[in-house]
Amino acid sequence: MGLMQWIGRPFGLLSGPWRAYYGTESTSGETVTYDKAMQLDAVWACVNLIANSIKTLPCLVYKDDGVTVDRESQLYELLHDMPNIDDTAADFWSMAAICLCLDGNFFAEKKVRGDTLSSLIPLNPMYVDVCRDDRNRRYYNVTEQMANGKKGGVRKVSAEDMLHIRGAIMPGCDRGLSPIAVERNIIGNAMAGEKTAGKMFKNGLLSSLLVSSDQILKADQRKQISDTLTQFAGADKAGGVTVLEAGFKPYPLSINPRDAQMLESRQYSVEQICRIFGVPPVMIGHAANGTTTWGSGIEQLILQFTKTCLVPMLRSIESSIYRDLLTPQTRKTTVVKFSIEGLLRGDSQARSEFLSKMVTNGIYTPNEARAYENKAPISGGEAAIVNGTMTPLDKLGEVPANDNSMAPPTSQPAAQPQKRSA
DSSP states (O other): OOHHHHTTOOOOSSSSTTTTTTOEEOTTSOEEOHHHHHTSHHHHHHHHHHHHHHHTSOEEEEOTTSSSBOTTSHHHIIIIIOSSSSOOHHHHHHHHHHHHHHTSEEEEEEEEETTEEEEEEEEOGGGEEEEEOTTOOEEEEEEEEOTTSOEEEEEEEEGGGEEEEESSOOTTOSSOOOHHHHTHHHHHHHHHHHHHHHHHHHTTTOOEEEEEOSSOOOHHHHHHHHHHHHTTOSGGGTTOOOOOOTTOEEEEEOOOTTTTTHHHHHHHHHHHHHHHHTOOGGGGTOOOTTOOOSTHHHHHHHHHHIIIIIHHHHHHHHHHHHHHTOOTTGGGTOEEEEOGGGGGGGOHHHHHHHHHHHHHBTSSOHHHHHHHTTOOOOTTTTSOOBOOOOOOGGGTTOOOTTOOSSSOOOOOOOOOOOOOOO
8 A cells, every 4th residue: 555545545553654653642632652652661561560470381182181280282282382483482482471461462483394383473562464355354464573673564364373362352353452542542641741740840840930130131141140040940950049130130930849739640540551451559669548458459450450450361362373273173182371379489388279179179189289299109199089087967976877987896705615426
């Protein structure tokens, strides 16, 4: 599509070839791009928290029962260990989470050796466009990146050769919605607040200065006075002394940050950004009013973060793997799931309680629990055990009918002496 065809057509972060390069303006006048959004500490903290949480969760490939891990599968090696020669699985899924948080899409090109999927190559979503041909078949235009940083040619990749993970999606759309684009006004307001705060600190919290005189000045005199006062502007020049003559009187026109609600607006921007990504503010170091960071309060916040933020993203990834990486035959024999239990590895007490309950209730065998802790199996640990001491109250003190261990020993009749024959 030529440049003239774009004139007069609206475009933004959701569509068009420049959605991530030049961005789009917000109501605050700030132009929002992915790079500028990531410069906000709240955006960086939320995206980094989600990406680091996702990278700790192993992606496992199970057999058709959904329980037995299929470590012999080629797909297990790609999704659990190393998707390609350059990236580990942790790096790969961390990139997927970052792309979903910013662009709402993650693309990975499939490389096939013979009939076997050999690797997954992640692609920058800024250089991938989702298209449809005349027969309504989906394909992807990938813009190559040269070693010198310049853009190369555009090549076509079929839908069969692409893993496409989407975040929020509208009906009839092939591309996921970008959270940064949809909420660009919120991001723009936060960027404007940070810029205003930076300028206030740069100018020593003095926005402007009005100088009055009882004389009529010429243009060159006004410029001379302005240049003289400007020499003392800025935080690095604070404390300087200047002399005003001929009845000049300075009147600083400063704005108190508290009166302007600068601090409150910046704090509220953090809460708005956390709301966009579904992250409790306290988890990125922002303790809002009435929010506790101790005891059961933070535990419930972590549980909320896992259920409302991580799990939906993981389900989107699993569904895309089912659609793009599994064939109609392997869909019947293969199950791919992320193990959320990895989140417990940071808390030894919660982990020990979890494993204890799983073993004593017969859900895990002792050896499966030991494998979770990277311990070698033990003899007899393959059998599931269960705590069988729970007895109904009305049965306390009774001896089971089939249990003879508590029955008193039966007395045997004494042997009668044999009579001697006459």
